[in-house]
Amino acid sequence: MTSLFVDLPLSWKRIPTQEPAFKTITLGRMRWLSLAEIPAHSDLSQSVLTHFRHGVLIRGCNRSVADKLRPFGFRSMYIGGEALLNLEQNPFSKKSLRELVRRGRRHGRIIEVPFNEENRLKIERLKTESPYGARPQLRHLFRSQFESGLRCFIFEHFDGDWLAAITLSDVHANKVQTELLLRSKHAPAGIMEALVQSVFDRLKKEQKKIWSLGEVPFLKDRAARSFKERMTGVAGRRFKFAYNYEGLFRFKNKFSPRWEPVYICANPGINYLSLVRLFIKSNFFKLIAAQMFRKKQTLIKV
Secondary structure (H helix, E strand, O other): OOOOOOOOOOEEEOOOOOEEEEEEEEEEOOEEEEEEEOOOOOOOOHHHHHOOOOOOOEEOHHHHHHHHHHHHHOEEEEEEEEEEEEEOOOHHHHHHHHHHHHHHHHEOOOOEEOOHHHHHHHHHHHHHOOOOOOOOOOOOOOOOOOOOOOEEEEEEEEEEOEEEEEEEEEEOOOOOEEEEEEOOOOOOOHHHHHOOOOOHHHHOOOOOOOOEEEEOOOOOOOOOOOOOHHHHHHHHHHOOOOOOHHHHHHHHOOOOOEEEEEEEEOOOOOHHHHHHHHHHOOOOOHHHHOOOOOOOHHHHHH
């Protein structure tokens, strides 16, 4: 059966089994379908809309998914941008990027590791060693753990320590998406750039066409037309001291991606209360509070 949607919302993945699986988060009267596993050849209209036609919120929708949800009563709201790499082009032609890759490659090797309990625990350890490991972690927005069905590429130092990792999930035959981008705070310059280039080359050899580096929320874009969209973006950008979306944008943008708008879609619509609840459930407000407390403690010490 031909799928109604070729693309999927961010962090939804294709699986070989016949039955879909959903992770639902309650937002008052709304249900947030935060993550899902969709059979490889299923019709998404049957997998999703038959079971969750009303009172449903889905984030991470690109324009194609948002357009195809609209006839079923879903309304969309711009929330950020998705960085898409065309694997038939070469983003590493820039001299500055090539130099970073060269510097990074001096410190170890890049390998793909299988999913098992030992490697899952190594990813969890790397998360605690990242620059933001001591902060409250965002939840339900992406696949934050190494799990079955994901691919994992790691940069391993010569002494065996893991310095960086990228996990990927399948969207369709020609497209993969990034779930985790992890770097140890002790990693030398160029480690992540070298890892991205290695993964890029591997996916290209496998004849994939598109690699999504994932979303950066709160980016200014002409797709943000409504007052609600603009105000949500302004609010998110005011809290960049807690969530460094600019740093994330700069890192992903150095690979010359095509930026496409990302939407929240909901049926019957998206109200402010649902957005507030989404930010609470995702730990975004907890992250803000923790960073505000940290800044206050720093000022007191000074």
